[in-house]
Amino acid sequence: MSTGCRTSTASNRETAERHGWTVVHEYTDNDKSAAKADVVRDDFEAMLRALRAGELADGTAVQGVVIVAEDRLARRPGDYERFVEAITYQDGRVFADARGMKDLYSEDTESMGLFGAVISKMEVRKMQRRMRRSHRMRAQQGLPVGGTRPFGWKPDRLTLDPNEAPLVRQAILDLISGRSLHSITNEWRRKGVRTSLGNEWLTSSVKVTVRNARVCGWREINGELVRDPAGNPVVGQWEPIVTPDQWMAVKNIFDARRGHYIYRDGRVGQILASDFREPNYLLTGFLRCGRAKPDGSLCNAPLRVTHHKDCVQHIYLCPTKTVGGCGGVGRRGDMVDLFISEAVLAKLEEVQLAASAEPVEWTGKAEYDDAKSRLEELRVQWTAGNVTNELFFSVAPELEKRIARLRTEAQNFTAATQRRQVRSATDIAEIRRRWYLPEEEGGLPLTIKRSYIREALLAVIIYPAGKGRRKFNPDLLEPIWREG
Numbered sequence: 001m002s003t004g005c006r007t008s009t010a011s012n013r014e015t016a017e018r019h020g021w022t023v024v025h026e027y028t029d030n031d032k033s034a035a036k037a038d039v040v041r042d043d044f045e046a047m048l049r050a051l052r053a054g055e056l057a058d059g060t061a062v063q064g065v066v067i068v069a070e071d072r073l074a075r076r077p078g079d080y081e082r083f084v085e086a087i088t089y090q091d092g093r094v095f096a097d098a099r100g101m102k103d104l105y106s107e108d109t110e111s112m113g114l115f116g117a118v119i120s121k122m123e124v125r126k127m128q129r130r131m132r133r134s135h136r137m138r139a140q141q142g143l144p145v146g147g148t149r150p151f152g153w154k155p156d157r158l159t160l161d162p163n164e165a166p167l168v169r170q171a172i173l174d175l176i177s178g179r180s181l182h183s184i185t186n187e188w189r190r191k192g193v194r195t196s197l198g199n200e201w202l203t204s205s206v207k208v209t210v211r212n213a214r215v216c217g218w219r220e221i222n223g224e225l226v227r228d229p230a231g232n233p234v235v236g237q238w239e240p241i242v243t244p245d246q247w248m249a250v251k252n253i254f255d256a257r258r259g260h261y262i263y264r265d266g267r268v269g270q271i272l273a274s275d276f277r278e279p280n281y282l283l284t285g286f287l288r289c290g291r292a293k294p295d296g297s298l299c300n301a302p303l304r305v306t307h308h309k310d311c312v313q314h315i316y317l318c319p320t321k322t323v324g325g326c327g328g329v330g331r332r333g334d335m336v337d338l339f340i341s342e343a344v345l346a347k348l349e350e351v352q353l354a355a356s357a358e359p360v361e362w363t364g365k366a367e368y369d370d371a372k373s374r375l376e377e378l379r380v381q382w383t384a385g386n387v388t389n390e391l392f393f394s395v396a397p398e399l400e401k402r403i404a405r406l407r408t409e410a411q412n413f414t415a416a417t418q419r420r421q422v423r424s425a426t427d428i429a430e431i432r433r434r435w436y437l438p439e440e441e442g443g444l445p446l447t448i449k450r451s452y453i454r455e456a457l458l459a460v461i462i463y464p465a466g467k468g469r470r471k472f473n474p475d476l477l478e479p480i481w482r483e484g
């Protein structure tokens, strides 16, 4: 956390350090007589500029302000308003004086008393109103706030950018399908796509973009969705890029991941699973040798990729005995890739047909609605004086807890449903269409195809074809499908 600082005394630095913030710049203009209207306070103006921009001239991020109590932040009418306008230009700014950190969103007037040295209580209240209006109220009204232009929208922050929005949408759909952030980031970089500040994309910045509730029209402040009094997320006035269900599916993927690889069926893999470094071949890691050993058991060694000097195709081959295989099975890579691709596509179609036949509904809906209406009724009765404080405060927290739990349950259910149903018949047709196209022509990237394969099957056993060059026989490939 870095902050811009308002004075040169040691105490602001101590205050900042106490909160774990870093002082990135100190502004002083104590010597200027700011009460005179015609004096331009250079440092004050510079600080406002830094706050609006969110960074210093050298690009260092500014995320808040520390002032010392004896210093006077605002000395002329209008100063404090301009200061508030500047500090609230972005979300999540921090503020502290020598007495400690202040909550800019607090309803408590006294917590804002820091400005009180020069600003009357009335002015403080006006400022608070403005502060809340510029943030939470804007959020409640579904209005966009200031700051960096969000990638995907035009500078008005409402209308979709015709070039950027489809990228974000495709990235989200791809993530749901199991594509890695890494692969998406590489694609954006390859295409020369830049962030709204003109920088190169990093996996971290792509993640922030797709993970932001804004993409589905919702809004978060400090990681919490902004909700209306009934508990429903406030819908922003900007055009959404994806549906709330799709956003929740992506959010769940990241929430569950925490540094682990998540398979499409929900299994959590090792940190940086082998697929993190993307293999160059469709079936690397899936193929197993099916040659019988003298004792009758299968060799089962994972096949490797090799190339033969008079063959343009890659070859899947059982490694030699010295590295754990039998060296007795090899097969033309292009033919194996083709037949397994067809088998997996057929499986996706089959699963989609089966899924579309079963209706899905969350079973907790009645309980959720019931708890919400009971809480509402309790509030009404309490407000009317028909319920004692004791009863209200013993029952209301329980109900609130239950509502929160059910809400999470509902979201998880929706996300799970989304993951299951993300592929309609149209989606599957699209997957099939893109499967064999080169990536430059809109074909599916290898990682995506591999994630579909991983979702459908555990392994493919390749049985020996006998000596010599034989006609390719698909019956000697045995896919081991996942259950369910």
Ligand SMILES: [Zn+2]
Residues within 6 Å of the ligand: 289, 290, 291, 299, 300, 301, 318, 319, 325, 326, 327, 328, 329
């Ligand atoms: Zn073998």
